[in-house]
Amino acid sequence: MWLTTVDASPVGDGTDLAFPAAERCRRRFPWSWEPGETHFGGPGVWVGETDLVMATVRYDGRVGVPKQGFVVRRPIGEAATGTPAWVFPVDRTPTALDIDPSTDTVLVALSGGELIALDAATGTPRARGHVHVRGVPVIPTALTVTGPGRLLLGTGDARVLLCRLAVGSERDGGA
Template identity: 85%
Template sequence: MPRPVCTCDCPWDDDADCACACACPLCSVDSEVEDEEVWLTVVEAEPTADPTRLAFPGAERCRRLFPWSWEPGETHFGGPGVWIGETDLVMATVRYDGSVGVPKQGFVTCRPIGQDPSGTPRWVFRVDRTATALDIDPSTDTVLVALSNGELIALDATTGTLRARGHVHVRGVPVIPTAVTVTGPGRLLLGTGDGRVLTCRPGPS
């Protein structure tokens, strides 16, 4: 019997005209709890060649860790993230104040995983735009974050201290970075909103 499609407001939503009976993580995990708070959820690994089992993991494989928002009463939504070792997750999040539209505040934050069930951040760096991508250069413990206004910022991975920031330009024309991948010490690939892939060596601005 085919799996029913999802009609909830989540990444698996692909049909708004049918009754929702899907098995996506947001629907299946603690669905009996009337809680609109957005949580960070992990899915246990399971070897499989069936792509539907990857897209729609069973509820028993999903484990909620802590809310995206570390401030009571605030609504946060997640963005890109990257591991630091096996214990810390550097992640981007934005805060909305009760309505859909432009986010009121963006953050890049480092949060311990599995040590503190509250998810209290080790550090928080505020940004005035939405983060589109991030990665870490382990050779320098630098987190590189691309923002929706075309800016690239570099943060100390341990403390969240700003190391450098600047806008990305190609031949004098500003571009919007949409993907960041560190390929080696001091080297990275930037995907841009106009479809280009750039090889870069970031420096202070």
């Protein structure tokens, strides 16, 4: 599997991304940064001018649960080699990912119900915790940053939560 980028349509037709002309597709480098490993893609977000923060999982060749999950920042510009700027391992499959550009914080939701806030530049954890609604754990399946410190969080039980992000707050455990 390769990380491939698609050049923008010369006529600005966004629907052309679904079936781009072959000459607009560029193979950048293998999806896995470790030789011999098989990584599969997940959600991602563009950061800065040339970087991608993405979630991926590594399989060991057996059917079933992935062996390891990761959130990784990789430069994907013209001269990029595929070497990650940072790698943050997670113990569950990432289900959603977005960035709050006002704080340079990457938010990652995991299939085990955890929400993690990472520094986009370094991958250092800023906060992490399990998502609860009225004391009941829920599984975050989607998240979208809607403005500085605000996000929509979709859950596995069909709720959509409007949340305020308070990274580092002692009152709410940091997230």
